[in-house]
Amino acid sequence: MSFETISVIGLGYIGLPTAAMFAAYGKNVIGVDVNQHAVDTINRGEIHIVEPDLDAIVHKAVSDGKLKAVLTPEAADAFLIAVPTPFLPIVNEGDIPQPDLKYIQSAAKAIAPVLKKGDLVILESTSPVGATEKMADWLAEYRTDLTFPKTNGEESDIRIAHCPERVLPGHVVKELVENDRVIGGLTNKCSEQATDLYKTFVQGDCVVTNARTAEMAKLTENSCRDVQIAFANELSIICDKLDIDVWELISLANRHPRINILQPGPGVGGHCIAVDPWFIVAKTPEQARLIHTARKVNDSKPLWVMNKVKVAIAEYLIANPKKTAKDITIACFGLAFKPDIDDLRESPALNITQAIATMNAGITLVVEPNIVNLPDSLNKRLTLVPSEVAISDADILLMLVDHKEFKQLNKVLLNNKVIIDTKGLWSKL
Missing domain, CATH: 3.40.50.720 (NAD(P)-binding Rossmann-like Domain)
Incomplete structure (x- = not known):
């Protein structure tokens, strides 16, 4: 499938460099963030974070009309979700921190109205095992008129995958291109389409697995x-x-x-x-x-x-x-x-x-x-x-x-x- 318009939800330390990279390789990119300051800064061709070489890439992408930032999602062919995954408040001292998926759920709810048949949704946020399936459930709940991999497998209207970021702050621009990517689709076609998308700029290998293993791979590396x-x-x-x-x-x-x-x-x-x-x-x-x-x-x-x-x-x-x-x-x-x-x-x-x-x-x-x-x-x-x-x-x-x-x-x-x-x-x- 040809992905001409990419939407990146969350324009932080991972989302903005990813959006800029797709734009630098010729895609039309719509960046979405709830932070008005971030949106305004990016639309001026500037950046609100510190990351070597990113400022020049963003400036050119905005000047060329390939990248814009908005507060509300717009229609696209692929949606990449790169939002935080914090913890729920600790109730008792010594309790094990529990992940809070509220931002992922909010992102799913935000993009749901503009989804159309054939779209690809990729969760990039580092997530606990099972989060990609949970996101798919939320999308299916919000858009009952579309079909999803859990119920329709390879014939689903919407493709869903997990692809964790694996970059080092301070070296993001270089590593986004050169590092291998782990692609975990909910079906084989989901993985294939996600691989096609990342091959827009990724020079490293795109290694295919399932969504749960992809989620666990990132957690394993950092653990x-x-x-x-x-x-x-x-x-x-x-x-x-x-x-x-x-x-x-x-x-x-x-x-x-x-x-x-x-x-x-x-x-x-x-x-x-x-x-x-x-x-x-x-x-x-x-x-x-x-x-x-x-x-x-x-x-x-x-x-x-x-x-x-x-x-x-x-x-x-x-x-x-x-x-x-x-x-x-x-x-x-x-x-x-x-x-x-x-x-x-x-x-x-x-x-x-x-x-x-x-x-x-x-x-x-x-x-x-x-x-x-x-x-x-x-x-x-x-x-x-x-x-x-x-x-x-x-x-x-x-x-x-x-x-x-x-x-x-x-x-x-x-x-x-x-x-x-x-x-x-x-x-x-």
Whole structure:
């Protein structure tokens, strides 16, 4: 089938680059988002997120008339849903987070009125196993005049598939084109049509499976990373207790040809690795014991960092008896969930910084070179400053994210400062 008009629902970190890529390869693309600011920004040929090279692609696509953004879905030949999949509120401490599919349901309800026979609907949102089938059920409920794969199989009016995004923030434009894609259709024809669509620009392989396996593939990839990071984070805690340099230890261990230990940090953040394992745990809590434990290890690492800060404050006051807690200035380096991006979603660095700002009786500074303004929730408690000001004014320096700018700092400037380095960055300068 020829897909001339593509609709992308959700113009965030995945939806916008995907929409721009289809437009760059000649498709007419209608991007849909509930955020008026995002819609207006895109229609000016600009972008509301930080992603290398994306701004030029979006600008050209809008200028060429191949990409437009709207608030309400319009008719198209294929619909790609790339909306968030958050968790339901936790009722009791210790409860396993449960996925909330409300945004997927809202997207299905929004596109239902403009669906027509022959359309393809693809769920790109990272989802718990069974979410694609659930989306199909919602669409069938909203459009009883159309047929769907569950009841009509290969002869259905609407084709439905799951194709999870598998890209790294900061490298999205490149990886959208080069990475393999997992295509999970509800029927063989669904998979075939989804493959034809992605082959518009995907140079990697499009590997076909069923929808449930495609959903699980993305969850498995990120759960594997989470378990590996948990090992590194737990190792860093052990080494701290045993007075061993964990960075040196990992470097030595990784000299073994079959060992590749990851680097520890203040926790695990982002919209994937810190989230996706819970989808597996929520679905199979009795079986996902290792995955569950890894989540708990990584979720507890920020508390360990906070304890290190409290100890540093206490030791500083002992060493400087004329000072009080109100005299101590703490500088937190990094808010993003990973280096060299502006994305604060599920960021342990952000959570730690917020906790410090609440706890610290003195001034709390923050250095984040990838953002211009602090989120509104932080404005009253934190001050955004350049690195030089933070190093000059602060008594305690807390390294949380290894941004490239922090790697270039003059180590001499750090003399006589109390340093807590969760990334092993300044010990390497």
